[in-house]
Amino acid sequence: ITKNLNEAFSAFRIGGKLTEKNIRDGLQQVRQALLEADVSYDVTKEFIDKVAEEAVGDKVLKSLDPTEQVVGIVYQELVNLMGPVDHSLAIKRNDVSVIMMVGLQGSGKTTTCGKLARLLKEQGHRPLLVAADLQRPAAIEQLRVIGEQIGVPVYSEDPKTSSPLKVCQNGVKQAKKTGDADIVILDTAGRLHVDDELMAELEAIDRKVRPDQALLVCDAMTGQDAVNSAKTFNEALEIDGVILSKMDGDTRGGAALSVKQVTGVPIKFIGVGEQLDRLEEFHPDRMASRIMGGGDLQTLMEKAQREFDADDMERQQQKMREGKFSLEDFRNQMRKVRSMGPMKEIMKMIPGMGGMLDAADNVDADKEMSRIEAIIGSMTMDERENPQKIDRNRRNRIAIGSGCDPTDVSQLLKQYDSIAGMMKGMAGGGMKDQWKAMRQ
Ligand code: GDP
């Protein structure tokens, strides 16, 4: 999906100037990318309609950078589609809290019970796992092994004489009586498909044990099926949150995008591996940036807006047009870029750049910029404004002052000459264009 979306975004940029037709064509590709990621037709349609409503109009077309705006709108709508999320688990302060885990067979319930218990234990809680899956003979043993691995007790009863409801009731009773646990996690049974028997069993537990939190585990690999079963579970049980398991696998991402929209229930956690520490809080904004190319677009846009205020940019552009862009201006702009963070971090936030960086391993960008700063710093103000005055003598002095080689100084002056020339030719250009160039 990321690759497809990136293609869609480059479609927005084709031809330089953004027109309403460009936007519509680009959105058509975004639509295709979503459908290919196994997002349902309805969710996709609603999403595209919403983005189109905001993106097609004078406000965007007349803005400084329409492409940036459209990308921003898509990002924001992705975040809205998956959020907001409240990660809390309705844990009581002075009483035993009960979390009921439900889901289809094989979705990852038992594993996720272990992951959650481990997480809660790490936070200082004392969880108790309850083996309420009497459907499969090996289920109790599986939970026992997991409990042992993380040092969490497991409550179970003989499946021949007990029932799922009884195990849950007795498990909670024991936690309350002994005071050994403050959170009880119920590992219920699943079925291959949603059926009446399963729902009746879960509804009975829900009614009689009154869990504080019902969490549904869905297998992300099953795409739209996961979303459809989530809808059914929610209609019967009113679940509080979804845990999307197997997000580490080769999933197409569709389930993550659709769950909230289809069920109204947010994804609270994602499972990203079989190991018991592979559970993460789900953050719609992070997921959206991941989908849009691994970069943290939003942060970057905010930073850029903060650092380059419009007035200052206009002043710099005026200077450039007049050919008055000095080494001092050059240093100031470079400082602004650097104040946004380490070069490597900045580049990572630009979609598509992350990969390039890894390939080129361009870690020396910061060092290079520090060197340039030092050289300019060793010049007098007059030299910065009028670099043509720098002769061999002055050059050697600057080199000594900045701890560089005289050839480094010459090289910088040469670079400046070509940049200054380029800038003069760039009518109405400036930082904004450098910025665009960086993004491509
Ligand atoms: P249950 O039938 O719903 O209780 O599912 P299980 O907890 O037994 O898990 C079924 C299979 O999915 C097991 O092989 C787990 O190791 C695997 N599994 C669970 N969660 C994840 C996950 O987040 N990532 C991966 N790769 N595998 C998982």
Ligand code: MG
């Ligand atoms: Mg299980």
